[in-house]
Amino acid sequence: MEFFEMFGGLGLAFIGIALAIVMCCIGSAKGTGLVGEAATGVLSETPEHFTKCMILEALPGTQGLYGIAAGFFALFVLGAFSGGIVPLTLSQGMSVLIACIPIAFGGWLSAKAQARVAAASINIVAKKPDDYMKGVILCGIVEFYAILSLVGTILMLMNAL
Amino acid sequence: MSIVKMKHLRALGLREGRSKLLRRLRSMGCVEIDTPDELPQEWDFLSPPDGDELAHHLGEADELSAAIGILKGYGKEKSGLLTPLPQVAEETLFDEDAYRKALAAARQVNEARSALNAQQAKRSKLETQLHALEPWLELPVPLDMEGTAKTDAMFFSVSLRLPRAAVVERLDAATELYDLTWAGEDKEFRYFLLLVHKSAAQDVQAALLELGCARLNLRGWSGTAAENHRALKARLTELDQEAEVLQKTIEDNAQRVFDLKVALDKANQEVGLERAKARLLDSERTFLLDGWFPVEKESEVKAVLDEFGLAYEIADPAEEEYPKVPIQLKSNKLTDPFTVVTAMYSMPAYDGVDPNPFMAPFFILFFGFMMNDIGYGLLMALGTAIFLAKAKPKGDKGRMMSMFFMCGISSIFWGSLTGSFFGDFFPQLFKLINPELLNILKPPVGGGDPTWFWPPLFNPVNNTIQVMIGSMALGVIQVFTGMAISMVEKFKRGEALDALSNEVAWYCILIGAALAIAGPMVAAPLGTVGLVLLFGGLALLLVGNLIKSKGLGGLVGFGGAIYNGVSGYFSDILSYLRLMALMMAGAIIAQVFNTLGAVFGLVPFIIVALIGNVLNLVLNLLGCYVHTLRLQCLEFFGRFYKDGGKAFDPLAVHTNYVDVIKGGN
Incomplete structure (x- = not known):
């Protein structure tokens, strides 16, 4: 208990918000990086497929966006945009921290998993460029779990205070 | 609105008139040529035609497309996203004279390009030599x-x-x-x-x-370095002049790129024709044609076959032939766009159901439910409408656009129920301009902050439970519709027992269970009705299984059916929660962008909100499309769809660069 008291409620909440943002951004950075690397191989041969490769590369980037959206929503709940943040009790702070966990992990790991699908879909761009939308659709399936994590986090944040 | 009935054609003709016949069939575009199978043994002497012509046309198509690729860099032709394909009469497309001229131009371009490439190699060799000579230029002695x-x-x-x-x-x-x-x-x-x-x-x-x-x-040289240097320089100048001539040849042809495209389209038609020809069987003087055409084209096809003096036989496909029958869906304007979705999954079997009319309303409804934003819907509907009107896209591209147009309208509908326009754009905007303006807006029916110009029915973020129940209710409706289709099909095929012990039984069980649980809250007798239905359904299921396999086998089957049914329906209907998830996620991300922008004042708000909302629209387009698709293909089709057909692909004119206007050939 003393350990947590060192942080204070607000400190705990901020740890959660930071986790939500940073984990998602790490996942997205790794993900877009992986797809980007795969894309350069195709682009060196057929530069005209740039747009298709870019769309695939952008897909694992959305988790970063979800992370910042969740973090932002948490700050919003804490009152940061409506008259300043009020002090939190330990349990309130802990609630916000826990509420941020779904998107922190869901975003991070789904970005990595989606990146692998997107990187493999670069092969479709190379071999059958007209069918690349199917690769995008496969990536969309993975995206859903980031969306679910975001929805979970938001639902919990709405009830955190 | 249904699967087009097909006729099987088998015809024998003389090889002399074959090319002309195939051209005529191509122009009609209604006969698919198939490889004949299961021929009597005495027909073994028939063999497929040689592929020389095919290789020849493929070669010409390659030459043309290489030349078009080269000329692309010279960009004389302007074509935007919204420019429709130019229209060309069928005779123009197949004009042999124009084709030869275009092919000659293509060869000229290709030759000029390869000469330029060879020159480039020569030039770099000369440049290396010049470089090697430079240190010796002052030396007055010969290098050898x-x-x-x-x-x-x-x-x-x-x-x-x-x-x-x-x-x-x-x-x-x-x-x-x-x-x-x-x-x-x-x-x-x-x-x-x-x-x-x-x-x-x-x-x-x-x-x-x-x-x-x-x-x-330095023995390779003779004379002084300066002499050699001069000679090399002169050679380089010569190369420059030659290159200029070659470049000019390519540039001169750049304005003919359209002719080349028409020619490429023609070459591809010939390739298609030869591919169809490869599916025929030849004897020394005759050929055998096997194929399919839609019933309504029978008189037209017969007329042509008679004109060319073929001996033929036309028959309805026998049931064992069904897997071979190509599938064409008869659609109206509303359902045709959804053929894209059906084809992506798999065409229906010949004795199956055309899913488009059943799927279309759900697809449109679900997409709009998840998108639920007036602003996004307007952007989608306007964007696709403008594209359809200006560029007049044909085929799958046109279908996609029409589909997204309908989904856009549906998004506007749902958006008007939730009062969402780019999320909460208007409340935020009014707050920044003048908070009194907020009085124009009305709060949702259930109460809350004012959000829209008329009272919204609900808000996806605040009324989570209602949205969740609504999503599952939509799921129940779709799953029940799928069961109804399956039941009707079973009755049509005379499998009444299967329908009773499956779909009917489960209707009773599911409705009965729901009534038994929720009914008493409304009126006490409803609970009893529910129980009766539930047990009636279970009895039907048990009887059905006992008839199918007697004794213990039937009981085990019953147990299995209960387990599969309960887990299957449960997970299928829970799957519709994605409707809620996407609806909420879209709304929240839009709100986050709007709130973020609003922190910094009016102008940053407009910039941030616009960029953020466009990004959210793109994300939502992908999400809503993928998940609507999934609900149709897995949860809905799984209930009734019999797939496995292959799409009808008649010998026809398929062009990439021009729109062909029908005429005689």
Whole structure:
């Protein structure tokens, strides 16, 4: 208990918000990086497929966006945009921290998993460029779990205070 | 709105008129040529035609497309996203004379390009040679000089790091019978000519090698470096002039790129025709054609076959032939766009159901439910409408656009129920301009902050439970519709028992269970009705299984059916929660962007909100499309759809660069 008291409620909440943002951004950075690397191989041969490769590369980037959206929503709940943040009790702070966990992990790991699908879909761009939308659709399936994590986090944040 | 009935055609004709017949069939575009199978043994002497013509046309198509690729870089032709394909009459497309001319132009372009490439190689070789000559330009002696009767001439290079004095010192130490002339330098080396008495030549060479000098072999040259340099320069100028001529040849042809595209389209038609021909079977003088065409085209097809004097037989497909029958869906304007979705999954079997009319309303409804934003819907509907009107896309592209147009309208509908326009754009905007403006807006029916110009029915973020129940209710409706289709099909096929013990039983069980649980809250007798239905359904299921396999097998089957049914329906209906998830996620991300922008004032708000909302729209487009698709393909089709057909692909004119206007051929 003393350990947590060192942080204070607000400190705990901020740890959660930071986790939500940073984990998602790490996942997205790794993900877009992986797809980007795969894309350069195709682009060196057929530069005209740039747009298709870019769309695939952008897909694992959305988790970063979800992370910042969740973090932002948490700050919003804490009152940061409506008259300043009020002090939190330990349990309130802990609630916000826990509420941020779904998107922190869901975003991070789904970005990595989606990146692998997107990187493999670069092969479709190379071999059958007209069918690349199917690769995008496969990536969309993975995206859903980031969306679910975001929805979970938001639902919990709405009830955190 | 259904699967088009097909007729099977088998015809015998003389090879003389074959090409003309195939061209006519191609122009009609309603006969798919198939490989005949299961022929009687005495027809074994028939063999497929040779593929020489196919290879020839493929080669020409390659030449044309290579030339078009080259001319693309010269960009004389302007075509935007919204420019429709130019229209061309069928006779123009197949004009042999124009085709030959275009092919000649393509060859000219390709030859000029490969000559330019060869030139480039020559040029870089010359440039390397020029570079190698540069240090020796000041030297007045011929480069192939070997020496005199008593002396040897040697050319050396030495690293710039070694001072000249060091070389001279070393030479002095070795002999005095030498004459050293320094030539030029480049970035790394300096060069010199050494004349040395034959008696000391070996010693000097060894000493210099030890010092790090390298002896150069210039025997390939004759005359002085300056002479050679001039000659090379002259050759380069010549190459420049040649290149100019070649470039001009390509540029001159750049304005003909459209002719080349028409020619490529023609070449591809010939390739298609030859591919169809490869599916025929030949004897020495005759050929056998096997194929399919839609019933309504029978008189047209017969007329052509008679005109060409073919002996033929037309029959309805027998049931064992169904897997081979190509599938064409008869659609109206509303359902046709959804053929894209059906084809992506799999075409229905010939004795299956055309899913488009059943799927279309759900697809439109679900997509709009998830998108639920007036602003996004307007962007989608307007964007696709403008594209459809201006670019007049054909085929799958046009279908996609029409589909997204309908989904856009549906998004506007749902958006008007939730009062969402780019999320909460208007409330945020009014707050920034003048908070009194907020009075124009009305709060949702259930209460809350004012959000829209008329009272919204619900808000996806605040009314989570209602949205969740609504999503599952939509799921129940779709799953029940799928069961109804399956039940009707089973009754039609005379499988009444299967329908009763499956769909009917589960209707009773599911509705009965729901009534038994929720009914008493409304009225007490409803609970009893529910229980009766539930047990009636279970009894039907049990009886059905016992009839299918008697005794213990039937009981085990019943247990299995209960387990599969309960887990299957449960997970299928829960799957519709994605409707809620996407609806909420879209709304929240839009709100986050709007709130973020609003922190910094009016102008940043408009910029951030616009960029953020466009991004959210793109994300939502992908999400809503993928998940609507999934609900149709897995949850809905799983209930009734019999897939496995292959799409009807008649011999027809399929062009990429022009729109063909039908005419005689």
